[in-house]
Amino acid sequence: MTQPITRRTFVAASAAGAALAASGAALTGCAASPAVDEAHAAEVVNTQCTACPKQCSYAAYTVDGAIDKVVGNTADPASAGTLCARGFGMATEATAADRLTDPLRRTENGTFEAIPWDVALAEIGKAVSDVEAQKGPSALAAVSCGTSTADWYMERLMNALGSANVYVNATTASxxxxxxxxxxxxxxxxxxxxxxxxxxxxxxxxxxxxxxxxxxxxxxxxxxxxxxxxxxxxxxxxxxxxxxxxxxxxxxxxxxxxxxxxxxxxxxxxxxxxxxxxxxxxxxxxxxxxxxxxxxxxxxxxxxxxxxxxxxxxxxxxxxxxxxxxxxxxxxxxxxxxxxxxxxxxxxxxxxxxxxxxxxxxxxxVPTIDWSATEFAPLAVTAVDVTAEAYPLAVQGSAAEAMRLAHEGVIDGLFLVNANVVAEYPDTDFVREAVEACTLSVAITPQMTETARACTYVLPEKVWAESAQLPTVSGAVHPVLKVSGAVVEPQVENARSVAEIACGVAAAAGVGNAFAFSVEDAAAAACEACGCTYEGALAVGASSLGSALAVxxxxxxxxxxxxxxxxxxxxADLPEMPVWVEPEVAPAAVGYGFYRLTTGNEATQAATVTVNAAPLAAIAEQYALDEVWVNADVAADAGLAEGDKAIVENEYYSAPVNVHVTELIEPASLYLAAHYGVQEDEQTNATGRGARQASFATFQLEPGYGAPLLQETMVTIGKAGA
Missing domain, CATH: 3.40.228.10 (Dimethylsulfoxide Reductase, domain 2)
Known part of the structure; x- marks a missing residue:
């Protein structure tokens, strides 16, 4: 039985969770003497949440090497002194049960075998060199997750190898x-x-x-x-x-x-x-x-x-x-x-x-860190992003187009940092085939995902809290510099940070001189470029860069x-001025009984890593957040009632989904929240929950712009077993 979610109940639940974290209720017993108090005193490190690209600042309190509570940074306008539900849930990421423990290599029969780091890096470095020699550096590409460290290191790695094919997964949809x-x-x-x-x-x-x-x-x-x-x-x-x-x-x-x-x-x-x-x-x-x-x-x-x-x-x-x-x-x-x-x-x-x-x-x-003024200036590269030919208006390139080019063999070496493209891009089978078609595909991730399953190598990544990170600047109204230090010791002994992995691959591929520095070195230079010291910025977590003025x-x-x-x-064969452009498909034009299958985010989920987080999975289960939304009149015509099991299908995919009947959706649309429908058994908290909206979509991108058309999808819905 599910409970309807309202703002009052959700806020109450979030407040209760925050109070529980702040109370230290996860600890057993209490201090019995000043000596014990001192031995178990909390240490505080300023860090950031990585559940979404806002990277909200917070202070992590650790006791005996484990996070005891988290407190949002009041100096960061994004966190505003607290965290959202995803932020609290992501604070448990280091101790998640499903973390990968060793580098993995795909075998000829499609299974994976654990290999040592030196073997993995040597083989990946050779494969990079082979792809470059056979097809040129433009056959290499990277898709990163949108966090400051991953994006910066993967761009530098690709540029060092001579490739301009660098994409940010977090911006693909927008x-x-x-x-x-x-x-x-x-x-x-x-x-x-x-x-x-x-x-x-x-x-x-x-x-x-x-x-x-x-x-x-x-x-x-x-x-x-x-x-x-x-x-x-x-x-x-x-x-x-x-x-x-x-x-x-x-x-x-x-x-x-x-x-x-x-x-x-x-x-x-x-x-x-x-x-x-x-x-x-x-x-x-x-x-x-x-x-x-x-x-x-x-x-x-x-x-x-x-x-x-x-x-x-x-x-x-x-x-x-x-x-x-x-x-x-x-x-x-x-x-x-x-x-x-x-x-x-x-x-x-x-x-x-x-x-x-x-x-x-x-x-x-929004101000940015001027890396060009530091010794870590961007590396010059003469190559052009290979996705620009088909999608010249895509200012950050088209990661989705990169998948099509991989499918065709134009891109043959692919690095994916916490980018679950197989699960999130339209036509999941097509994207899986694209990743599998690459001679070299490397997933850098703390847990096994559908994308990792399709790769030739899977490298276990430290989560954000387990290492120092590069700072980021956010905000246009009140811009701030945000800095993150290592909060806890790595919970997986054999995991490495994305910075360490990028440095290792670079060395194995013969471009290690591009990374002759530490994360802390680069972080310090970035802070100095913003007018403050690394130590001072780390001490406060979020440093104001001034307020915007009406200028x-x-x-x-x-x-x-x-x-x-x-x-x-x-x-690009688009209108010179903004005028009316029809969507690619329309329910009325397709015929009676067809509905547009829409998607979007919801308060507790942002990506694969959040959907598998135990606290957030529990909220999703309690409130049935993975249901398909159906207009009440449509439900009545289809004989559907609240909580019924329905079959949503089209010519590409079919899946059973529980129904949420509501007046709060227009009749021509159905809605499935993103990121559900996980099909990877090693994500134990997420597997079997809901359906994946992207599986119903064809591999279709917006002309000129190259973003995936996830919502140009028509489906039917009917009661399961009817």
Missing amino acids: GSVASGLAQAIGFTSYEVDYSRAKMVVILGASTVEMPDPGTIAGLEEARAAGAKIVMVDSRMPASSSVATEWLPVHAGTELAFVLAVAQVIVERDAVTAEAAAMMEGLDAWKTALADYTPDWAATVTGLGADRIRSVADDLIAAAPAACVDVSWMALFGGAYGNTGELARATALTNTLLGCWNMPGGAYVG PVAWPTASGKVECASAACAQ
Whole structure:
């Protein structure tokens, strides 16, 4: 029997978990004397969570070499003095039961055998050299997880080998958003000043469905002050408690909604002279917008025309402390054939509102560590990313396209750091075959995953808390430098950090001189580049780099302005200006009984490593978070009731899933949270829970942008056994 999850019960459960951790209840007995007190005194190390790319800072208290409690860093706007459920769950990662203990090599019969590190590195180094000799350095590629250390070391390793093929798995799903923003404003992301906003329109649930605590705190502060927070999404997420309104848009039609909002802003002549002056080609876009009235958008989105006008008018009234939010992971649920154009249209609409770098608006220009000013400057490489030919607009390359190139043999050597591509990219069989097709494929991971199972070598990785890491900078509103030290001794004696592994591979491949330094050396240089010492930064965990000011933005575009038209988009056979682009598929066009299968994040899960974390798996089981969401009217027509076992299927895949019947999803869509459906028996907490949404999808990428189209998938649903 399941319990319905509400914000009150979830917050209460999270608070109880935090209180339990803080109380030291996991310890047995209590100190009996000052000597015992001293012997068992807690040590504190500042570190970071790695459950998502925000890398929230926290202090880890250890007793007798084990983490006893964790306390969020109040100096980090992301953690805001606490952690989310994922953060608390990830604090147990070092002691997880399913950790790999030895390097593994695939045998001829498909099984794995344990081998010594020196053998593994020597064989991998030779294989790297062989691939380079036979096909050139551009046949080598790496996909890393999105944490500062893994990304930096794998980029340096590939560059040292002469390859430019480096991709970040954490940004794959939002790649079209980043690339679309870059075409319009030159920046790949922006940060909403939630706490001071008078109105925020949030596209897609994942910004606040898998949030850092600071985001939720900011939204709650804004709502308490009377701000309007509107969620535009095909389903109402659990995090909707911070919103004032939900608009149940047809999935994949958010672009039509944004275009109509922009049309109203222009029609009302609400664009300030300052906003107009920073836009190149505005008059032409105004002309194009004339066709995208709220009445037109109503027929596409399923929303009322008056409601669309009302949202636009509210944004106008609240500007410049107002914006449309399509930032960092807002559209993991993007993944439509028009998501890049949605990002462009959103960037232009925010410019019409005059909200850039204004209090309560949206801030661009997140500072970064200037590695070029240190002795660890990026290595020069003449090669070009091999995915750029097919997807020239992908500003960070297309990891999904790299899988297709591996399938074809163009990429023949592949390194995957905590990147479970076989489980997360569309058409999981195709991606598995791509990894298996490589002469060399190396998984660097603390646990066996579906991707690791497909590789030729699997290398056991230390988890984040077991070694010092490179710092990172985050935040545009209140940027901070975040530093992480080693918290506990390695719980797996034979595991190595990603830095150690990269150095070992480099040495074996003959480029070890690129890594003639320690992690601490590089971390110290990064801190000095930001104006502080490594020791001082480590002592506080998060160091402020100053607050953002309401100053004009220097737009890093060709014109130096926000660009309404993009020659690069036109060259990629996309519209020169943001206009309406249909999603790749539509339920109504396919026929009765077909539904769009959507996906996205949820509050407790971010990736394979979180779904297998015992505390988070327990929450998923308690609240049945792996169920398929079905609209109540659709369920009635199909004879489905809450908790029934249903069969979700299409021509590619079929799976049994328990049903959650709700009014809080639009009728044309079904929803399956990402990361469930694990098919690797060695992930004992996750195996057998839910179904994998990516298995139903074809291997299809967004034209020009190269992001996987996870939500352009049609399925049917029926009662199991009927």
